[in-house]
Amino acid sequence: MFPSVSAGWVVSDEGFMQAIPKISLLKLRASYGVTGNNFFGNFVSMAGLGEFNYILNGVLVPGLTIxxxxxxxxxxxxxxxxxxxxxxxxxxxxxxxxxxxxxKITDGLIQDRPVPRASGFATIKYNVGVFKFWGHEIGINTKNLTGPLTWNSTLNVSFDRNIIKSLVDPGFIRRNNTVTSDYYRQQAGHRLGEFYGFVFEGLYKDQEDFANSAKYGSASDVGTIKMRDLNKDGKIDDVNDRTFIGDPTPDFSFGFINDFKYKNFDLSMTMSGAVGGEILNAAKWAYSTNMDGSRLPLAAVADRWRSPENPGSGVYPRTKTGTTAIGRSVNTQWVENGTYLTLKNISLGYTVDMKGKLALQKLRLYASVQQAFVLTKYTGMNPEISFDGLDATRGIGIDENAYPIPRTFSLGVSMTFK
Known part of the structure; x- marks a missing residue:
């Protein structure tokens, strides 16, 4: 059963509203409904059979199995x-x-849940938990100028929030079982996609600092990366010393469109952005500052630790064998401010009325720039980033070598015929 009900009241049609002529429309509306999800395939509750070949008496023969x-x-x-x-x-x-x-309450979210590979399979469809989503969405359309010069604007703003109410045992879902790409953790009581990792505390400056600090096993040494000992047990480990280190959910996101027209000229500008929220810059810290020498590093890595007398910037560690893996582990260094403003498109056109010559009614010449500029403090190539599209259950706000949005210049002609 998936019932729904909705109601609306056009208040501006009521007699008592006629005394307020400045209000041309006022409508109140409300709705409640329950929907299902049919995007996971048919018959997934049942085991499937497939054709597989095998050897019988030295001969390749077809067969069926799960x-x-x-x-x-x-x-x-x-x-x-x-x-x-x-x-x-x-x-x-x-x-x-x-x-x-x-x-919105999503009860019994269906997701691929990892299972031991000894079963012969990697995942199984499962009802993993209960999630709550809520927020405010505001849209404003204005006719700013209506004379020879017209100017129309559209602004939309979204304040979106979410929280994980409950999850299957043990109450959280990891992305994987590594510390180098286990970017986020879905855990009851937290928002979707919160980043999970170590707390970066600089480098072991000298032998005294090294002797008095917790260590990451044999991988730690003077000049290597130091992480915070969260449980105060005198050692750094993957289980007890990682925590939630960032939230990709912005405070609000927005879009802003302005359209101008004067005589035969038209100008359109489309902007978008987000305020708040964070980005996990794995592309930079897991790859471009990799001290194992397997990739082309940033120029800043040259200012790395070389000795207690030449500690460099205090950010990039030494290159001693067997000590660099911790630098590729998710940590607070990787988390950056995700606020941005971008001019997505600007287009200028001129329309000529051909008055039906050669069956041609109108001829429009135009020039446009896409991704004209981006204002952000994010050090990566694109703040509009997500690890797996818009699927919040699979990681949002994660930059792992995604291709940047190119700036595109265009010239064009459009024609309208009878």
Missing amino acids: NALGNPDLAWERNKQFNVGLDLGLFNDRVMLTYDYYN
């Missing part, structure tokens, strides 16, 4: 969502405002 694990306990994923909002028009609809509040 090619996918079934899960008889798999249940429907149920998304229960409540929405309330309003539409407001002012000054004969020159200003239009839309506001929405949503509150």
Whole structure:
């Protein structure tokens, strides 16, 4: 059963609103509904069979065996969502405002859950937990100028929040079982995709500092990276000394479009951005500062630790054999401010009225620039980054050598015929 109900009230149609002519539209609306999820395939609760070859009496023969694990306990994923909002028009609809509040509970989220590879399989479809999403979405459309020069603007702002209410035992899901690419951890009581790793505390400056600090086994030495001993047991290990070190969820994100028109000229600018939220720059710290010599490093790595008398910048460690692995472990060094503003597109055009000559009605010449500029403190190539698209359950805000968005210049002609 997936029921839903919605209601709306156009308040501006009521008689008592006629005394407020500046309000051209006022509509209140609310809805509640439950939906399922059918994007994981058919019959996944049952084990599947596939054709496989094998050797019988020295001859290759075809056969059938299980090619996918079934899960008889798999249940429907149920998304229960409540929405309330309003539409407001002012000054004969020159200003239009839309506001929405949503509150969504995903109960029984279906996801591939890792299973021991001794089973012959890597994952199984499973109802892994309960998630809550809520937030505010605001849209404003304005007609700023309506004379010979027209100027229309569109602004949308989203404040989105989430929290993991519960997860299957042991209450969290790791990305994998390494410390070099186990970028995030989904854990009950935390937001989706929070980064997980060590707390960076610089380098072991000298022998005294090394003797009085916790160490990462035999991989630590003077001049190597020092991590914080979170449980104060005198040693650094992968289990007890990693914690949540960053959150990719922005405080808010926005888009802003401006359209201008004067006589035959038109100009359009599209901007977008986000405020708050963090990015895990694995591309830089796991690869471009790799001290094992297997990749081309940043020039800044030249200012590395060489001796207590020549400690360099205090950021990049020495290159002693067997001590560099900890530098490729996820840590707070990798976490950067994700705030950005980008001019996604700017387009200037000129339209000629051909008055039907040669069956041609209009001819428009235009020039445009995509990804015109990006304002950000992020040191990577693109702050609009995500490890696995927009799937928040598989890691967001992670930069692992993603291809940057190119700046593109275009010239073009568009024609309208009878």
